[in-house]
Amino acid sequence: MKRALAVILAAGFAVGSYATDARVAVMGRQGTPYFYRDEVSVFINPADMSLYPNLIYGSFGWLSPTAESQNYTLKNTQPNDPLFGGMISYGFSDEESGPMLSIGAFVNRKDYMLDRLLDEGETGERAGQNDYNLVDPLGRVDLMLGYDIGNGLALGLGFYTAYQCELNNNFIRNQTAIYKVTGGINYNIDQGLDFELDANLGFMNARWMRETQTANLDSEVHKVAVDDWFLRLDGRIFSAVPTINGSLVPQISVMYITFKERTVAEYDLAAGMGINMNIDRGFFWTGLQGIGKLKQGGGSGDPLSIGGRLSFGIERNIVWDWFLIRVGGQKELRNQKKGETESIWIENPSSDGTDGDLVGLGFGINIDNRLRIDFVASEDLPYTLTNLISGAQHHLFNRVSATYRF
Numbered sequence: 001m002k003r004a005l006a007v008i009l010a011a012g013f014a015v016g017s018y019a020t021d022a023r024v025a026v027m028g029r030q031g032t033p034y035f036y037r038d039e040v041s042v043f044i045n046p047a048d049m050s051l052y053p054n055l056i057y058g059s060f061g062w063l064s065p066t067a068e069s070q071n072y073t074l075k076n077t078q079p080n081d082p083l084f085g086g087m088i089s090y091g092f093s094d095e096e097s098g099p100m101l102s103i104g105a106f107v108n109r110k111d112y113m114l115d116r117l118l119d120e121g122e123t124g125e126r127a128g129q130n131d132y133n134l135v136d137p138l139g140r141v142d143l144m145l146g147y148d149i150g151n152g153l154a155l156g157l158g159f160y161t162a163y164q165c166e167l168n169n170n171f172i173r174n175q176t177a178i179y180k181v182t183g184g185i186n187y188n189i190d191q192g193l194d195f196e197l198d199a200n201l202g203f204m205n206a207r208w209m210r211e212t213q214t215a216n217l218d219s220e221v222h223k224v225a226v227d228d229w230f231l232r233l234d235g236r237i238f239s240a241v242p243t244i245n246g247s248l249v250p251q252i253s254v255m256y257i258t259f260k261e262r263t264v265a266e267y268d269l270a271a272g273m274g275i276n277m278n279i280d281r282g283f284f285w286t287g288l289q290g291i292g293k294l295k296q297g298g299g300s301g302d303p304l305s306i307g308g309r310l311s312f313g314i315e316r317n318i319v320w321d322w323f324l325i326r327v328g329g330q331k332e333l334r335n336q337k338k339g340e341t342e343s344i345w346i347e348n349p350s351s352d353g354t355d356g357d358l359v360g361l362g363f364g365i366n367i368d369n370r371l372r373i374d375f376v377a378s379e380d381l382p383y384t385l386t387n388l389i390s391g392a393q394h395h396l397f398n399r400v401s402a403t404y405r406f
Contacts, residue, residue: 001304003191006223021059022374026362027285027313027328028346031112034236035249035274035287036313038194042087042104042144043111044234045198045389046156049102049146051346057106059401062376070307079399080321085142104352108393110143113230114162117204120222121261126174126208133208134224137162137176152188157181160202173221177205192240192247199233222262230257246277249287263297270309276348279336282316282324291334305346307334324364329334331358353398373402 024033024040033041041048041058061079085106092099114137122132144158159181165175165291206224236251255268274287289309296302313328332348349357361377376399 001193003250004022006114020057020361020372020403022376022399022401023315023326023364025062025376025399026326026360026374028287028311029317029328029330029356029358029360030311031070031255032253034253034270036276036283036285036288037238042156043142043158043160044182044200045186045196045368046146046158046182047103047154047184047186047196047198048090048143049087049104049156050100050154050186051146052087054087054193054406055104055361056084056086056404056406057401058084058403059399061399063395063398068262082112083110085109087144089146095150097150097152099150100148102144102148104142104144104146106142108140109142109160110140111162111178111180112159113180113200113202113204113232114140116257117176117206119176121176121206121208121222127224133222134176134206135164135166135174135208137164137178139163154186156181156184156186156198172207173208175205179203181235185191192242194235194238195235197235198233200230200234202230202231204228215300225259226261228258229262230255232256241275244275244277245279246284249276250288267294267296270276272309279314279316281318282314284312284314286310286312291332293334303336303338304335305334307332309333322366324366326362326364327359328362329359330356337387351379355399370405371402372404373400375400 019325021031021040024031024038028032033369034043037048037051039052039055042052057316059082061082061215061383064080065149083106085104087102087104089100089102116131121132123132140162142158146154146156148154150248160178163176163177165172165177167312180200180202183196184196187195204225205227207221208224209221229298232255234251234253236249238247238249240247240389250273252271253269257266258264268290271290272289274285276285285308290307291309292304292306294302294304309330309332311328311330313326315324315326317324330348334346335342335343336346342388351357361379361381363377364373365373375397378395378398381396
């Protein structure tokens with residue numbers, strides 16, 4: 001742990017350490033922390049494992065913002081997609097800059113590309129359900145390996161899989177399968193200058209079938225992905241700026257996805273500049289990105305959307321050293337074009353209670369800098385205080401996660 005702290009201080013940049021998906025969901029309303037580092041960063045770049053050794057991480061999952069109480073009675077709704085896992089490290093030298101090996105494993109995490117695949121399968125048509133058409137895969141597992149060579153260079157390798165297949169007489173009725181390999185580097189070029197680069201490569205197979213009496217089962221199968229693949233590249237630089245007690249962070253992220261059965265290919269791009277800084281008893285970051293998406297084929301008319309995203313996050317200890325309050329938000333605005341004559345402006349949701357809407361509120365508990373528990377507050381909390389004042393409400397918080405450092 002002393003070695004990890006020395007690396008952070010030598011690099012000269014602000015790092016939000018030992019936190020969770022609940023913290024990230026508030027601190028910018030995004031699943032990926034582009035302009036600061038967090039424990040969640042290891043799922044994009046496993047080379048960051050050297051910054052978070054000897055850590056246990058778990059999450060109760062998230063509650064749907066659309067779940068409602070019925071007939072003015074409280075409804076016991078269980079959270080979705082809980083997960084747990086941890087990372088452990090072993091140093092091969094007593095020197096703080098010596099080599100270190102890190103191993104990590106997590107179960108039941110829902111990867112960003114799994115969400116993307118389920119969205120592609122759309123919702124509500126497969127008989128007997130009202131959610132995604134594609135079946136939810138089981139066996140979601142992350143396995144990660146990191147090696148800090150020393151002298152500021154760390155390497156990482158990760159593997160993610162999620163799989164489900166329903167067979168009937170060797171006929172595949174429903175299938176959702178994704179396999180992803182991740183490689184990354186974290187290189188401290190000089191004191192106060194840190195460079196990160198990672199690549200995520202994956203393969204997908206997915207189909208769903210309506211329940212039907214038709215003898216020709218093939219006619220009822222809807223193929224979403226057939227040996228399709230995706231590639232995501234991320235790069236960023238943390239450059240220390242002592243005058244703000246933080247760092248300047250340029251970043252770029254590029255992703256390519258194929259859906260050959262639908263003759264579709266998609267390109268996503270995000271590039272921008274952000275800052276993060278340590279403030280009195282807290283941490284602050286903000287960033288501005290240019291974003292673009294191009295979808296070719298599939299009778300789509302090659303829709304193109306171009307725009308920008310402004311985001312921020314701030315957290316601070318208040319009253320007690322063990323209690324934090326967080327606020328964050330993002331505004332995303334795009335011009336979506338279809339063909340040469342049609343276009344429309346689109347934006348992220350403003351108040352639907354999802355992680356990607358406009359603003360979020362959260363709280364944190366920090367016990368002896370080892371046990372940390374993070375909460376994402378329901379957006380109506382400041383107005384209703386749930387059933388204390390306004391009658392039966394659904395929940396106080398919609399996400400709860402925790403880490404323990406040993």
